[in-house]
Amino acid sequence: MIATKGYxxxxxxxxxxxxxxxxxxxRPHDVQIEILYxxxxxxxLHTARxxxxxTAYPCVPGHEIVxxxxxxxxxxxKFKEGDLAGVGCLVDSCQECNNCKQGLEQYCEQVATQTYxxxxxxxxxxxxGGYSNRILAHENFVLHISDKLPLEGVAPLLCAGITTYxxxxxxxxxxxxxxxxxxxxxxxxMAVKLAASFGAEVTMLSTSASKEADAKRLGxxxxxxxxxxxxxxxxxxxxxxxxxxxxxxxxxxxxxxLLNTNGVMICVxxxxxxxxxxxxNLIFQRRSVVGSLIGGLPETQEMLDYCAxxxxxxxxxxxxxxxxxxxxxxxxxxxxxxxxVIDMAxx
Ligand code: NAP
Ligand code: ZN
Numbered sequence: 001m002i003a004t005k006g007y008x009x010x011x012x013x014x015x016x017x018x019x020x021x022x023x024x025x026x027r028p029h030d031v032q033i034e035i036l037y038x039x040x041x042x043x044x045l046h047t048a049r050x051x052x053x054x055t056a057y058p059c060v061p062g063h064e065i066v067x068x069x070x071x072x073x074x075x076x077x078k079f080k081e082g083d084l085a086g087v088g089c090l091v092d093s094c095q096e097c098n099n100c101k102q103g104l105e106q107y108c109e110q111v112a113t114q115t116y117x118x119x120x121x122x123x124x125x126x127x128x129g130g131y132s133n134r135i136l137a138h139e140n141f142v143l144h145i146s147d148k149l150p151l152e153g154v155a156p157l158l159c160a161g162i163t164t165y166x167x168x169x170x171x172x173x174x175x176x177x178x179x180x181x182x183x184x185x186x187x188x189x190m191a192v193k194l195a196a197s198f199g200a201e202v203t204m205l206s207t208s209a210s211k212e213a214d215a216k217r218l219g220x221x222x223x224x225x226x227x228x229x230x231x232x233x234x235x236x237x238x239x240x241x242x243x244x245x246x247x248x249x250x251x252x253x254x255x256x257x258l259l260n261t262n263g264v265m266i267c268v269x270x271x272x273x274x275x276x277x278x279x280x281n282l283i284f285q286r287r288s289v290v291g292s293l294i295g296g297l298p299e300t301q302e303m304l305d306y307c308a309x310x311x312x313x314x315x316x317x318x319x320x321x322x323x324x325x326x327x328x329x330x331x332x333x334x335x336x337x338x339x340x341v342i343d344m345a346x347x
Pocket of ligand 1: 043249331
C-alpha cells in the first residue's frame with residue numbers, strides 16, 4: 001500500500017482537516033502521480049457537505065489535478081516517469097459499453113468511476129481525490145499536460161475547462177452565435193474565455209456588479225446585472241445559448257425568455273434542488289433546456305491541447321492546503337477570482 005497524506009471531511013458538518021490514508025499498490029495499467037496543484041471546484045463543496053446526498057466519509061475531494069508521474073505499472077505505454085500528467089473527474093469506467101467506446105466515458109452505461117466518492121471497480125473501496133499528495137489512475141484516464149502553460153492555471157481546465165468546452169463543442173458554438181454565461185465563478189470564467197475564443201458574442205449575466213470589468217477582460221462583450229430587471233429587458237429573445245453555471249438554487253424561468261427561437265439553455269451548474277420550469281416557457285419560441293456532464297477522455301485531451309495552443313488558462317488564486325475551509329466560505333459568497341487552486345507543496 002502507498003502511504004498518502006491529504007485533507008478530508010469526516011462528516012457533512014465538520015471542516016476539512018488533515019487525514020492520512022493508504023492508496024492501493026500500483027496495478028499493471030496504473031500511473032502514479034505526485035500532485036503539484038489541485039483546483040477547488042464547487043462540486044467538492046457540494047460533496048464534502050453532502051448537499052447532493054450519498055457522500056461516503058471520510059471524503060477527500062479534488063478532481064482538477066496536475067502533477068508529475070513518479071511510477072508506472074508494468075503494462076503502461078502512454079506515460080513514463082517524469083511526465084507531466086493530469087487527472088480530472090474520472091479515474092475509470094467499464095471501457096466496453098457504447099458510450100465508453102465513443103470516448104464518452106462520463107456517460108458510461110455501467111457508471112463511470114469518479115475521482116472521489118465513487119466505489120473502485122476492482123476492490124469497492126471509495127475513491128479519494130486530489131486534496132492529497134499522490135494519486136493513482138488507469139493510464140486511459142490520465143491526460144498529457146503541456147509544459148507551455150503555468151500548471152496552476154491548467155489544473156482547473158480538468159473540470160471547469162472541459163465542463164464548459166464539451167457542451168459548446170457539441171452545440172457547435174461559433175462566430176455568429178450570441179452566448180450568455182450565467183454566473184461568473186470557476187466554470188463561468190472558463191465558459192467566457194472559451195466562447196469568446198470560438199468567435200461567439202459573449203454576454204455575462206451576473207449577480208455581482210463588481211465583476212463587470214473582469215468579465216470584459218476575460219472576453220465578454222456585454223455585461224448585465226441579473227438583480228436589475230431593467231438590464232435584462234433589452235435582452236428578451238436575444239440569445240442562441242445560455243450556459244448556466246450557477247451553483248445555488250435559482251429561478252431558471254427568469255432567463256428562459258432571454259433565449260431566441262430555438263435557443264438552448266445548457267445547464268452545467270448543479271444546484272441541490274430541482275428546477276421548476278413551466279412548459280409554456282419552452283413551447284413559445286421552441287426553446288430547450290439541456291444538461292451536460294464534464295467531458296470524455298479524448299475530448300478532455302483535445303481541450304487541453306486547444307488551450308495550450310491558444311494560451312488559455314484559468315485565472316487562479318493559489319492557496320495553501322490549510323486554507324481550504326476559508327476558500328469554501330469565500331466560494332459560497334461568490335468571492336473567488338476565479339478558481340482557488342491548492343499548492344500541494346503546502347500540504
Ligand atoms: P463557483 O465558482 O462557486 O461559481 C458559481 C457562480 O454562480 C458564482 O460565482 C456566482 O456568480 C453564481 N451564483 C452563486 N449563487 C448564486 C445565486 N443564488 N443566484 C445566481 N447566481 C449565483 O462554482 P463552480 O465551481 O463554477 O461550479 C458551478 C456549478 O457547476 C456547481 O453547482 C458545480 O457543482 C457544478 N459543476 C457541474 C459540472 C458538470 O459536469 N455539469 C462540473 C463541474 C461543476 P456571479 O457572482 O457572477 O453571480
Ligand atoms: Zn468540478
